[in-house]
Structures are given as structure tokens and as C-alpha cells.
Amino acid sequence: MPRTRQPLPAELEPEQRRLYDAIVSGPRSGIADADGRLRGPFGPMLLSPAVGDPLQALGAALRYRSALPARAREIATLLVAHRCDSAYEWAAHVTHGRAAGLSDSEIASLRTAEPAVTDEVEIVVVRVTTSLLDGGDLPEPLVVDAERLLGPGTLFDLVTLVGYYRLLAGVLAVYRIPPG
Structure with missing residues (x-):
């Protein structure tokens, strides 16, 4: 309720x-x-x-308006939704993820320890997102990889996106907003 x-x-x-x-x-x-x-x-x-x-x-x-590719954006968002136990965001972004080209098996894999992504940009998005969710920071080698693959501006977009969806997960939890 x-x-x-x-x-x-x-x-x-x-x-x-x-x-x-x-x-x-x-x-x-x-x-x-x-x-x-x-x-x-x-x-x-x-x-x-x-x-x-x-x-x-x-x-x-x-x-x-972010430069982050749609698939990568939805991968990061779904990882945050899963790790923050945000049923509303998970349900909403499964739909957005499919629209961005993620298969149901790729989406399901985002709930596991080894997401099934093979594109190097998507791999670095998973690494950045999970590092931020686990410790709130990025080790220097990951920053170097992410800036090489994404560019500094897009890495900023990704870091901000992870923080934004964590914030929304908190709002949804506190106000008991159900999915759907």
C-alpha cells in the first residue's frame, strides 16, 4: 500500500x-x-x-539525451533495479530493455553474478555499474578502460545514471510504490 x-x-x-x-x-x-x-x-x-x-x-x-547507447543504459538501469530490489524499476525497464534490443535471456542474466553481455562497451558498463553499487567508487584501471571505451562524458553520464536510479529506488521503497 x-x-x-x-x-x-x-x-x-x-x-x-x-x-x-x-x-x-x-x-x-x-x-x-x-x-x-x-x-x-x-x-x-x-x-x-x-x-x-x-x-x-x-x-x-x-x-x-545521454550519449550512453540505449542497450547499455538499460543494462545499467536493470542492474541497479535488481541490486536495489526495486520491483517498479525492474518491471518498467524490462520493457525499455526489450525495446532497446535486449533479449529475455540477456535481461534474466542481469540478475546473476555473470551477466550475458559480450560487447566490450556493455561489459565495461556492467563493470562500472557493479563497482559503483558495490563500493561507490571505481578503481583507476576501470576508469581508464571506461574512458577509453565510452569517453569521459559518457562515463559521467553512466555514473550519474547509476546514482539517479539508486535514488529512485529509495523513493519507490520509502513511498511503497508498487510495480505497474
Whole structure:
């Protein structure tokens, strides 16, 4: 049972409504349910529009404007969802992962100690993501490999993406947001 009631659009204060409109416009147009309530971590963002707005904007930048290849982005996101036990993000990003070209067996392998990726970029994405999740830092040889394969800017995008989805996993857990 969610810990906060998701308001209907007509119940929103002006700042909340501006944030709501920013979230549902563009590529996230399907994030509201049939009644207009926001799904996932977006509903709790309405509790504090001053924080929720830049947070949703960061997510949009990571998801829609990052240089990280779509498959690699979804691999990292699914690894975070699994390791943080975030059922909502796992369910949402299985769909996004399939759309990015991940097979069901590749997706399932992300729940194991040895993800079934063979592309060198995807391998370094797995290594970076798991290193960040395990210890919050990257050893120097991994930074060198990641910068060589991804470039410094894309490595920054990946590090930020891992932190962003860890944050969302925390929001989803605290507010008891169910998958779907």
C-alpha cells in the first residue's frame, strides 16, 4: 500500500501542476494512469516541486539525451533495479530493455553474478555499474578502460545514471510504490 496518496490533476496546487505538466509532456506522456495520477516515482516528486522538477529533468536528460547507447543504459538501469530490489524499476525497464534490443535471456542474466553481455562497451558498463553499487567508487584501471571505451562524458553520464536510479529506488521503497 503506497504511503502517500497520488493526487488527481485537478487537486494539484499551481507548482505541482507545472511539475505534473512537465512530467507528462513529451516522451513520458504515458506515465499517468487512466485517472491522470502519476505512476512510479513521479507521484512522490509532486510532494516537493522544487526538488521534484530538477530530479525529473535529470531523469529525462539521462534517458533521452545521454550519449550512453540505449542497450547499455538499460543494462545499467536493470542492474541497479535488481541490486536495489526495486520491483517498479525492474518491471518498467524490462520493457525499455526489450525495446532497446535486449533479449529475455540477456535481461534474466542481469540478475546473476555473470551477466550475458559480450560487447566490450556493455561489459565495461556492467563493470562500472557493479563497482559503483558495490563500493561507490571505481578503481583507476576501470576508469581508464571506461574512458577509453565510452569517453569521459559518457562515463559521467553512466555514473550519474547509476546514482539517479539508486535514488529512485529509495523513493519507490520509502513511498511503497508498487510495480505497474
